[in-house]
Amino acid sequence: xxxxxxxxxxxxxxxxxxxxxxxxxxxxxxxxxxxxxxxxxxxxxxxxxxxxxxxxxxxxxxxxxxxxxxxxxxxxxxxxxxxxxxxxxxxxxxxxxxxxxxxxxxxxxxxxxxxxxxxxxxxxxxxxxxxxxxxxxxxxxxxxxxxxxxxxxxxxxxxxxxxxxxxxxxxxxxxxxxxxxxxxxxxxxxxxxxxxxxxxxxxxxxxxxxxxxxxxxx
Numbered sequence: 001x002x003x004x005x006x007x008x009x010x011x012x013x014x015x016x017x018x019x020x021x022x023x024x025x026x027x028x029x030x031x032x033x034x035x036x037x038x039x040x041x042x043x044x045x046x047x048x049x050x051x052x053x054x055x056x057x058x059x060x061x062x063x064x065x066x067x068x069x070x071x072x073x074x075x076x077x078x079x080x081x082x083x084x085x086x087x088x089x090x091x092x093x094x095x096x097x098x099x100x101x102x103x104x105x106x107x108x109x110x111x112x113x114x115x116x117x118x119x120x121x122x123x124x125x126x127x128x129x130x131x132x133x134x135x136x137x138x139x140x141x142x143x144x145x146x147x148x149x150x151x152x153x154x155x156x157x158x159x160x161x162x163x164x165x166x167x168x169x170x171x172x173x174x175x176x177x178x179x180x181x182x183x184x185x186x187x188x189x190x191x192x193x194x195x196x197x198x199x200x201x202x203x204x205x206x207x208x209x210x211x212x213x214x215x216x217x218x
Contacts, residue, residue, distance in 0.1 A: 013154070014039055015124070015161035017115055020174070024181035031162065032185055039160060041108050043190065046080035046205050049183055052091040053212030054152070054172065068098035071209070075107055083183060085175070086111020086161055087118075087152035091211040096157030111158040112182065114174035115165035119151040 016034065018027065035041045048071070059067075075082055082099075084092045092111065099109050115121060150170035154161055162182070164175035183206065190204040 013156070013158055013161055015154075015163060017124075017163045017165055018178065020164060020166040020178065024178050025185065027178065028181040028185040031182055032189055041081070041160075042079060044079060044081040044108070044186070044204065046074070046078035046207070047183060047186055048075060048080045048082045049206060049208045050082060050084045050091060050095050050211070051208065051213060052210050053214075054085060054087065054090045054092070056090060057212050064094065067094065067211070068101065071095065071098050072102050072107075074207075076102070081108045081110060081186070083110045083112060083179070084155075084158070086113040086154055086158055088155040089152050091213070092155055094211070096155040100157040106159060108160070109158045110160045110162065111155060112162045112164065112175050112179045113152075113154070114168075114172055115163040116167075116169040116171050116174060117151050118163060119153045121163070 016031075018031065020027075050071075071082075074080060082095060084095050086092055088096065095109065099107050118124075150172075162175075162178075164178045166174050168174060187203040187206050191201050
């Protein structure tokens with residue numbers, strides 16, 4: 001399904017709801033097939049995993065500018081995939097703002113979040129059911145200021161979302177095992193495309209950027 005957001009750009013993010021009903025590694029392989037065959041994502045040359053604080057934090061404007069500039073330079077020069085927690089809060093929102101300011105084309109920016117903490121998630125289900133017979137489902141998703149609750153809006157500047165559901169509500173961190181498994185499968189899947197001196201194959205390079213956060217971030 002595709003979400004029409006209130007982003008300033010023309011991007012309409014794709015999303016899929018993923019149930020936690022069997023081993024994360026096997027599920028991750030299925031999700032990778034979705035990336036390639038359904039979403040037709042371009043092959044990455046680098047995986048950038050950004051994690052950290054999900055709440056607003058005080059950072060100097062100079063540091064924010066340098067973070068955005070550095071992230072976009074790394075992503076553009078390597079055709080990287082960026083993976084975050086996907087919500088319009090904290091460091092994820094900061095990444096979204098950086099992507100929004102990037103005018104050189106679309107960047108693959110994947111948000112992996114807990115389904116139970118997404119604001120207005122019921123609207124996503126209702127809209128999808130009404131239009132289930134169409135090849136492309138597009139519907140509006142508001143992105144107002146985050147509510148005074150344990151829920152959060154999806155960041156409108158991400159290109160794709162995986163919403164991980166284990167049946168809980170308003171519980172953060174549900175997606176962490178799935179996210180780790182997906183990142184590992186992505187790096188291993190593109191192993192044959194990279195060599196180290198001596199001709200030995202190596203996994204897709206991955207870097208992790210940690211900005212604030214708590215134990216779950218680590």
